[in-house]
Amino acid sequence: MTPEGPADHWEVEALYDTCFAPGREALSxxxxxxxxxxxxxxxxxxxxxxxxxxGAIRYWPVRIDATPALLLGPVAVHPTRQGEGLGAALIETxxxxxxxxxxxxxxxxxxxPYYNRFGFTLLQDVEMPPPTNPARVLGRxxxxxxxxxxxxxxxxxxx
Ligand SMILES: CC(C)(COP(=O)(O)OP(=O)(O)OC[C@H]1O[C@@H](n2cnc3c(N)ncnc32)[C@H](O)[C@@H]1OP(=O)(O)O)[C@@H](O)C(=O)NCCC(=O)NCCS
Numbered sequence: 001m002t003p004e005g006p007a008d009h010w011e012v013e014a015l016y017d018t019c020f021a022p023g024r025e026a027l028s029x030x031x032x033x034x035x036x037x038x039x040x041x042x043x044x045x046x047x048x049x050x051x052x053x054x055g056a057i058r059y060w061p062v063r064i065d066a067t068p069a070l071l072l073g074p075v076a077v078h079p080t081r082q083g084e085g086l087g088a089a090l091i092e093t094x095x096x097x098x099x100x101x102x103x104x105x106x107x108x109x110x111x112x113p114y115y116n117r118f119g120f121t122l123l124q125d126v127e128m129p130p131p132t133n134p135a136r137v138l139g140r141x142x143x144x145x146x147x148x149x150x151x152x153x154x155x156x157x158x159x
Contacts, residue, residue: 004043019076028129054081057090065152072108104146107139125151
C-alpha cells in the first residue's frame, strides 16, 4: 500500500467508476469535495505484484460548523479482489496515519454493518448536505471524546 501520487489519479477514478453506481459524483458528499484537494499523504492505493490497481482510499478535509474533521472516502476494492481484507487494510493503515498528522475525528457516509468493525458509530447530530440518509452518517474519534459536542452541518473546507 502506497500513498496516492499524481500518476495514480486516473486509474483510481476508473476503479471508482467500476465499483460505484453511475452518477457517483452527483452524491452530496462530492459537493464537499468540489474544488478541495484530498488530504496529502492519507489517500492510498493498493497494487498487486504486477502493478495492477486493486483498491484505493481517499480523504478530504471538512468542517462541522468550525470543527475540522476528515471525510473518509471513497474507498473501493476491485470486484475481483473483494473479501481478501484489502478494504480493511486500506482503512486501518490510513487511519493509523491520521492522528499523527493532527486529525482528531473522522466521518463518512456508508453502511454501518461494514464500518462498525472499524469503530465507526452513528453521528446523530452531524448533518450531511441533503439528500443523505442520516443512518449512514458515521464517525470515529481519533482522540479521546473527539466527537463529543460536535454538532451541526458538514461544510466544505473552504466555505
Ligand atoms: C466495501 C469494500 C471497500 C470492502 O472491501 P473488501 O476488500 O471487500 O473488504 P474486506 O475484505 O476488508 O472485508 C470484507 C467483509 O466486509 C463485508 N462487507 C463488504 N461490504 C459490506 C457492506 N456494504 N455491508 C456490510 N458488510 C460488508 C463482506 O461481507 C466481508 O465480510 P466477512 O469478513 O464477514 O466475510 C468493497 O466491497 C467495495 O469496494 N465495494 C464497492 C464500493 C463501496 O461500496 N465502497 C464503500 C462505500 S461506503
